[in-house]
Amino acid sequence: MTKNSEKTIRRDKAHKAFGHATTTELSRKAFIGELPIKQRACLEIIGFGGKRKVIELGQGQLSIGRVPECEIQLSPTKVSRIHARVLFRNEEYHLEDLGSTNGTYVNGIKIVKCVLRNNDQIDIGGVKILFSEEKALEKT
Amino acid sequence: MTPASEAEALVTFWGTRGSIATPGRITEKYGGNTPCVTVASQDTHLILDAGTGIRNLGIELAEKAHETGKALSVHLFLSHTHWDHIQGLPFFQPAYLKDTTLTIYGSPRKGHFLASVLKGFMDLEYFPVGMSSFSADIRIQEIAKGPLQVGAFAVDWQEQVYHPGGSVRYRLRANGTTIIYATDVELNHIFHAGRSSQEHKALAQDYLDFISHADLLIADGQYTAHEYERKAGWGHSSIELIVDVAYQAQVKQLAIFHHDPQHSDTFLDELWMRNRSKYHSVYKNMDIFWAREGLTLAV
Numbered sequence: 001m002t003k004n005s006e007k008t009i010r011r012d013k014a015h016k017a018f019g020h021a022t023t024t025e026l027s028r029k030a031f032i033g034e035l036p037i038k039q040r041a042c043l044e045i046i047g048f049g050g051k052r053k054v055i056e057l058g059q060g061q062l063s064i065g066r067v068p069e070c071e072i073q074l075s076p077t078k079v080s081r082i083h084a085r086v087l088f089r090n091e092e093y094h095l096e097d098l099g100s101t102n103g104t105y106v107n108g109i110k111i112v113k114c115v116l117r118n119n120d121q122i123d124i125g126g127v128k129i130l131f132s133e134e135k136a137l138e139k140t
Numbered sequence: 141m142t143p144a145s146e147a148e149a150l151v152t153f154w155g156t157r158g159s160i161a162t163p164g165r166i167t168e169k170y171g172g173n174t175p176c177v178t179v180a181s182q183d184t185h186l187i188l189d190a191g192t193g194i195r196n197l198g199i200e201l202a203e204k205a206h207e208t209g210k211a212l213s214v215h216l217f218l219s220h221t222h223w224d225h226i227q228g229l230p231f232f233q234p235a236y237l238k239d240t241t242l243t244i245y246g247s248p249r250k251g252h253f254l255a256s257v258l259k260g261f262m263d264l265e266y267f268p269v270g271m272s273s274f275s276a277d278i279r280i281q282e283i284a285k286g287p288l289q290v291g292a293f294a295v296d297w298q299e300q301v302y303h304p305g306g307s308v309r310y311r312l313r314a315n316g317t318t319i320i321y322a323t324d325v326e327l328n329h330i331f332h333a334g335r336s337s338q339e340h341k342a343l344a345q346d347y348l349d350f351i352s353h354a355d356l357l358i359a360d361g362q363y364t365a366h367e368y369e370r371k372a373g374w375g376h377s378s379i380e381l382i383v384d385v386a387y388q389a390q391v392k393q394l395a396i397f398h399h400d401p402q403h404s405d406t407f408l409d410e411l412w413m414r415n416r417s418k419y420h421s422v423y424k425n426m427d428i429f430w431a432r433e434g435l436t437l438a439v
């Protein structure tokens with residue numbers, strides 16, 4: 001008996017038992033290919049001048065400080081010129097203080113470095129920043 | 141710019157979980173790796189315990205050695221040899237680099253010598269690669285009575301009796317900064333109000349003297365007081381007790397460490413929210429926090 005005839009017999013038995021049913025064959029490769037998952041993370045500046053600002057984080061690094069050269073510029077005087085940076089390493093976001101005068105805090109703890117987790121609350125020179133991340137479908 | 145001044149010691153938590161590694165979504169904030177902490181000052185790097193957290197540290201150290209071309213000199217202090225404190229050692233990459241010098245320090249009070257305990261746990265019955273596969277220069281040293289000078293750090297220690305099998309607490313001093321690593325000890329047994337024997341009083345005083353005025357105390361806080369009632373004799377302390385004791389000893393910063401495997405991020409966050417006003421109002425001048433994997437502090 002060939003493989004095809006075996007399949008036909010099995011299908012006929014299935015039809016008798018369950019009525020007409022159709023099966024779509026999925027290849028795992030094709031399935032995964034249709035779901036491009038992207039790690040998305042953002043910093044939401046929530047405590048500065050009453051304005052909320054959301055900055056999407058990429059997979060490089062962003063500096064935070066008072067000078068215009070910083071990708072995230074915060075003007076309060078308690079923020080150092082180049083205060084801290086956020087970088088993506090080993091599939092995680094890391095926050096590093098860069099020798100600031102008034103320190104960098106995560107959930108109230110003064111840090112030198114910290115791996116960031118969802119809903120961490122950052123304080124940089126009195127500016128409150130919320131870190132959030134998710135894994136979601138990539139926009140096409 | 142440097143992240144911290146040369147006078148400061150940098151403390152990094154690589155593993156904070158007690159008893160068994162607890163990977164997964166519900167522990168990703170405080171971490172699922174078992175105990176491993178580094179303390180660095182100037183060019184001296186000390187490692188406290190070799191729980192599963194030491195694997196990530198090893199990856200970072202090996203990368204650094206590769207980039208700089210400099211051989212690693214690593215000092216590992218073991219509190220004791222229970223699984224959760226040594227299980228990462230076979231996965232510590234620098235141990236397989238021939239230019240590395242790895243000195244492992246531990247208690248001299250073991251029934252078996254430290255060297256045979258470590259060799260035994262990498263026996264083929266338990267692990268596919270024996271300790272003889274380590275290419276590094278491995279030196280296993282039982283700690284001597286007096287303080288030990290390791291680079292910038294003066295290290296002294298005390299035996300902790302109320303942990304099954306015993307454990308050691310370490311005090312690290314450099315540039316006027318004192319950091320204490322005192323995990324795996326049942327302080328509730330020593331400080332219990334009902335225990336007034338001379339032995340308990342002496343043990344309590346020893347502990348208070350050892351941690352007195354520490355800039356950072358990394359302490360066993362595996363249970364809540366309620367949980368401790370069912371876990372007495374298991375060798376760990378309650379958070380409520382260590383907070384009181386640390387405050388009494390005028391500790392400046394207290395890291396609650398060796399989180400119970402059942403304590404999820406949500407549990408620890410809720411515990412913090414319930415207690416934070418008390419911590420801020422009653423325990424003034426002492427910062428209390430839950431130790432968290434991936435966190436580096438300047439002390």
